[in-house]
């Protein structure tokens with residue numbers, strides 16, 4: 172073991188009777204406690220050659236001023252962990268290496284630099300650590316040439332270990348004053364423990380040990396995200412040159428609308444003319460003002476009420492001694508990621524040709540923020556959470572930011588109007604629209620009746636099975652009684668899936684549309700519908716009308732963008748419980764839960780998949796999907812319904 176570690180441990184005894192002796196010992200080995208921050212030292216001593224930087228020259232912290240506080244952490248003994256969740260071009264990694272370069276002459280002690288792969292470790296060691304240490308701390312290098320290998324640089328007063336995250340050795344041998352975990356999100360997890368945990372265990376007995384972890388994030392809840400959440404969650408706030416208030420740069424305040432021409436986005440203009448609109452004073456800020464702004468920036472901890480939470484939604488208080496930082500490319504002074512280029516890349520990935528992959532890349536690499544998964548499989552708990560009248564515990568925020576836990580009731584409970592075709596309970600209100608959707612299978616039909624109110628809230632009030640089209644007459648004349656009213660309501664209109672046995676469906680629809688009865692004197696508005704993949708006629712909508720023919724007659728078919736509608740119901744209405752809400756009755760059958768959980772989202776293929784053999788039928792899932800298909804058409808009319816008696 173290096174004697175430096177005895178010194179580090181000796182420092183624990185300061186203030187005890189032995190301390191005089193120990194202080195002498197400390198003084199004989201260490202220089203006086205440094206007071207100059209690493210970044211100031213680096214501006215005099217660190218030269219970045221063409222192997223280290225795209226812009227060779229003397230290190231200059233004014234290009235990345237947000238890394239200064241990070242480089243001051245070794246001088247703050249109360250800080251044990253520093254976490255940086257960052258975008259691609261922010262100089263945070265270089266800043267961490269500066270600490271390593273500064274150590275031999277100012278803060279000696281063993282150090283470990285660990286990056287995801289051995290290959291990367293060799294690269295960083297060869298290009299960025301060894302040459303600068305040789306130059307700066309050459310006097311400390313031992314004469315033995317074997318002491319300067321790429322995995323271990325032995326100096327007279329400290330060892331620097333450089334390793335890939337897969338090797339356990341460096342985490343077992345010795346104690347470290349400084350550990351740097353670079354690209355943490357990509358580190359290999361061995362036997363269930365992260366390098367972060369192993370690094371911490373290497374420092375438990377080092378009084379002023381410092382652990383620095385930095386990485387681009389990946390999915391929300393990944394290791395860098397969780398470590399960031401655990402700390403102070405600092406944001407870099409910069410003064411607006413117009414209103415002088417401090418703001419965080421965010422993509423949504425980049426402005427390029429003026430670069431959209433009749434033929435579409437003019438990306439050349441986007442690159443040249445994008446500007447930032449201050450979120451507080453709404454005045455424009457231009458790229459050339461950025462450097463002065465970021466050089467006047469300060470790190471501010473996220474206030475308690477706005478703290479980021481892990482995917483389980485729990486509030487995590489900041490752990491003492493853990494500073495965490497997050498920064499995006501919007502702050503970067505690199506030409507390649509200036510505001511114009513970032514806006515161009517955002518438009519390409521989120522507007523012009525959006526794909527999940529492209530959006531994710533922009534979010535992680537340029538915004539330096541974790542990707543919130545948009546993919547779900549619906550669980551039974553998700554379905555149960557849709558029951559009206561449910562009581563839940565929620566965190567309520569007061570105006571001063573304090574939170575308290577309260578029990579709230581969501582909606583008023585109600586029951587199915589019919590069970591197995593038998594009247595059961597009156598509707599709780601007079602609906603603006605009673606709408607039926609029917610999924611046709613080879614030997615039966617399944618139906619779902621929803622009561623919509625004028626706010627487009629949706630209440631499932633009836634569902635069941637019919638053996639054939641003839642039984643549709645039962646639904647056509649089925650009375651739905653309303654609490655407190657003498658007149659019943661009837662199903663106004665509906666959609667019948669024509670994906671199977673198309674001709675029979677078309678004929679049944681035409682028959683109902685053209686047959687008058689006392690309840691529907693102008694015929695019953697039952698229409699065929701079908702789901703399909705992407706079609707250029709949708710233009711961002713979810714439905715379109717198609718004309719088809721049967722027995723020499725024209726028939727209008729409602730076509731729906733299947734993927735979009737499924738996102739709408741499974742993610743929007745069910746998972747996120749988006750308003751206006753979908754409400755389920757108290758007494759829905761267990762079969763409904765099975766069917767609504769039968770579809771799963773295949774993340775890699777970016778589509779909803781239904782394996783009928785494995786997961787059972789999803790007919791009522793399709794019925795619900797067509798309810799929201801119908802809504803596309805009657806949403807506006809709901810506002811003026813129900814008609815007066």
Ligand SMILES: [Zn+2]
Pocket residue numbers: 411412413414415416449450451452453454
């Ligand atoms: Zn402003």
